[in-house]
Amino acid sequence: MKIIEVKNLTKKVGKKNLLDNISFSLEEGEILGVVGKNGSGKTTLLKTIVGLIHPTTGEIIINGFDLKKDYEKAIKNVGCMIEVPIMYDYLSGKDNLEIYRKMFKGIPKKRVDEIIKLISLEGSEYKKLKIYSLGMKERLGIGVSILNNPKLLILDEPTNGLDPVGIKDLRDFIKSLNGVSVIITSHMLNEIENICDKVMFIDNGKIIDIKEVNHNKKKYKFYVDNIPLTKKILYPYSTNRELEIEVTDEEYLLISKELIKNDIKIFKVSETSSLESDFLSLIGETND
Amino acid sequence: MIRLIKCEILKIFKKISFRVLLLIILISSFLTCYISYKKVDNKYNQYPIIEMADKRNLTDDYNKLATNINKINSKSNIKLNKIIDNGVTLLIFSSIIIIIISSSILGNEINKKSIKELLTKPYKRSKILISKYLVVYIITFLLSLLIFVSYVIFTSILTKINIFNLKDYMIFNKSIISVSYVIKYLIKYVINSIPIYFLSTFTIFLTTFIKNQKAIIPFNSVLFIMSPVILNFFLSIKFKYIIYTFIPYLDFSIFKDIYSIYLLNIEYNVNFNIFLGIIILLTYSLFFIIISIKIFNKKDFY
Incomplete structure (x- = not known):
């Protein structure tokens, strides 16, 4: 659904x-x-x-x-946390959670204690929000967003x-x-x-x-001495006919064995984010 | 909506500044009572007689009212009444406080952007706004009640008169009736606090669309304090329609002097009275609430 x-x-x-x-x-x-x-x-x-x-x-x-x-x-x-969460800084973290808990129907009091534990704010829940760090406020914001399950x-x-x-x-x-x-x-x-x-x-x-x-596959980039032969070996897996591949762990093992078998010196293999290359190719490199 | 109202009240009562404010009101109540008690001396033994008007048309009602008031005054304990009357001035002080609370209940949330968290809860925006109006009305009622009760108690203690058992007189339906002293003055306090409810409505209305929230408190405070001056100015330039705006009714204490009001009505051919004031304030309040809901509903919070 x-x-x-x-x-x-x-x-x-x-x-x-x-x-x-x-x-x-x-x-x-x-x-x-x-x-x-x-x-x-x-x-x-x-x-x-x-x-x-x-x-x-x-x-x-x-x-x-x-x-x-x-x-x-x-x-x-719906639970949400939009931008930096801004709540009532004259109240404590727990008081803020209580205020928002009361706005929902049927949420028991113990839910606030559960949330405090979940967001690792134990020990700080009674402190005023104005002394919270940004990270603590973010945690609290996440806590508020999940109050209502x-x-x-x-x-x-x-x-x-x-x-x-x-x-x-x-x-x-x-x-x-x-x-x-x-x-x-x-x-x-x-x-x-x-x-x-x-x-x-x-x-x-x-x-x-x-x-x-695809959580099963990862992207790798090879740095080798024999580029033409490596390209030939990587060709079935390569995304761009270069030395970059997106493969499962088993496929990676097979490729590594094949490269070693062909006496190809591997200087470095870096794991790259496929999302980053997609981002850069789709959206571009310049920032606003 | 009851849940929203409870949360708003909790937020306000948890503010240390609000609790300090309640303490200040109690202290002010005592000091005002004490000063009034000391100022009222034995020379002031009776109320001044209210003058009768000329025997012209439309003066019969006024003369009846003046006669009844003179009768009541002759039977009343003037010193006690003077002390209690001064307590009504504390309502002026609470008006400024209510303007500040009304401005912050929505204005602060918008400025500080905590309104985002509120607006993403499962409540329509109109409910959120109405709950804020209701909370301010509740706070206004509680503050007025605190002023009244504390003032009556302090007066009772200082004058050593058990005010709660005392009887006095008031005019009801053009006749003089005997009532409990406390009830008579409670009615007076309630009537004099009506403009405060309007001021709070007007303030919240302004915060829904004015970006510079800090300007609202001084603007409304000045409007409130200067309302009699503004009324006199417009009447002096023959703009009598001013009585159909809310400005003349921001402070009901102007209706205390019934003779001056009578003369004003005769001179400008108007019917300036407290009942018209109540209707006008109610009408404008409703209008401002409806408009503010429409504005608030359409607003984008980036």
Whole structure:
């Protein structure tokens, strides 16, 4: 069942299209990564999905409900963290969670303690939000977004300010969500590649491409002494007739054995992100 | 919506500044009561008599009212009444506080962008906005009640009179009736706090579309304080339709002097009175609430 369907979404401000005819859908349990340059429309798209921005045209259907006509029913099963989460800095982390918990029907008090443990804020929950670091605020924002056990989780740059442990925890947490659909934006392409089932490339408010992420294959680049022979051996696997291949672990083993068998000296093999090369080829290298 | 209201009230009550404010109100209440008690001396033994109007058309109602008020005043404890009346001035102080609270309940959230978290919860925007209006009305009611109750208690203590058992007189349906002292003055406080509810509505309305939130507090405060001056100015240039705006009714204490109001009505051929004021404030409040909901619903939060 489709958890979200976005149809012909456009947001026009003056003469500029912030979003231009965006259409996509997400099945239950799928994780969609949204990547693009700064200013490409990722955050605008997410803000439109959660109702912060009104689209000029188009439809957003969440869990079978039209966002415009049935906002409360549509957004009931959505949790989100858009940009840097801003809450009430004169309250503690726990108080903030309590305030938002009370807004939902039927969420028990113990859920707040569960969330605090999940987002690793134990020991800091009674401190005022104004002394929290960016990473702690991001964790709290994630905590607020999952208070209501959402079916659709929308996370805008959730890795901002997180240390490597936090990033790993986030990755593990997202992977542990069974049956929960996630839309996530991030500039950390390797994380996107690791977590997501598909990736949407967006530029100037338009969808450039949507690609499935193949977790079984990895991209490698070879640095060898005998380039022509290596190219010949790699030809069946090569994506660009050069020394780059995208293969499974078993295929990689076979290729390595073949190269060694042919006395080819391997100086270096680097594992590259296929998403990065896709990003650069689809969207380009310049930043806004 | 009840959940939203509870959350808003919790947010306000958890602010240390609000709790300090309640303390300041209590202290102000005591100080005002004490100063009033000391100022009222034995020379002031009776109320001044309200003058009768000329025997012209439309003065019969005024003369009846003036006669009844003179009768009530002759039976009342003037010193006690003067002290209690001064408590009404504390409502002016609370008006400024309510303007500040009204400005921050939505304005601060928009400025600091915490409104984003609120708007992504499963509530229509209209419900969120209405809950903020209701919370400010509840706070206004609680503050007015705090001022009234504390003031009556302090007065009772200082004058050593058990006000809660005292009877007084008031005019109801053109007749004089005997009522509990507390009830009479509670009604007076309630009526005088009506403009505060309007001010809070107007302030929240302004915060839905004015970008410079910091300007709203001084603007509304000045409007509130200057309302009698603005009224007199427009009447002096013969623009009598000013009485159909909300400006003259931002402070009901102008209706205390019924003789001046009578003269004003005769001179400008208008019917400026407190009941018209209540209707006008209610009408404008409804209008501002509806417009603010429309504005808030259409707003994009980038």
